Amino acid sequence: MRRIKTEEIKNKIIDALTKANFYLVPEFHEFLKYALTEETSETGRQVLKDLLENAEIAEKERLPLCQDTGMVNVYIELGQEVFLEGKLLTDVITEAVREVYTQNYLRPSVVNDPLRRLNTKDNTPPIVHFEVVPGDKVKILLVPKGGGSEQMCQVAMLAPHQGMEGVKELVISSVKRAGPNPCPPVIVGIGIGGNFDYVAYLAKKAILRPWGTRNTDPFYANLELELLKEINALGLGPGGLGGKFYAIDVRIETYPTHIAQLPVAVAFNCNSFRLAKIEI
């Protein structure tokens, strides 16, 4: 059994989450540069230039990448051989979020109740997901996720007979409905299978897959590439203002499902892609 102090995890979260608010995910940044060399639409090129300049200013002047500082989504892989010592892990994560957002004057973007809507003033609480995995490590992904892209995500409970065509139709109609709202270029995450709640988790988790990897099943890897082509063929482009690069990638995650169900979820990230990774 490996002992890890939750205070140690908190300190690492503070460091990583602070940086995530000021620095674009490096691979995403590189892709924007590449897209600028390939984009043929003049408006699309201007949007990409603006995004690159924005990232440069944020980094140099330590300004948030976007005014929408997001609600912090946390994905934890907890090794089964880890013994956590100290305060409750979820409590130290909340404390870390509070510290990062108040000390860096990042916009508090969370309300305490969905209908009465009082701002919590410190961007807490975060949304935390746990998975227990083999081993003696703790891996944490922290994603400050903007409201614009989150608001465009969709879950649909398709009937099994709708099959592949139903999935494709849902993805394309979700993209058309989303248009400029998720602040493209985006990564489209797709969950297929599981049940109503798990499919949304799959779609959002898919977005976080390591850069440059495809679904390990060639059937779904091909579907990712096919959908990427179809989405970009709509011509929505950067900013949704026309061009070749609306989606940077399509990533699919699947899970077994019930014989009577075909759950599908479509999730979007946005051009302010912020992601912090911690491994202890």
Ligand code: SF4
């Ligand atoms: S969706 Fe992303 S880029 Fe758009 S306003 Fe929100 S955080 Fe900013």
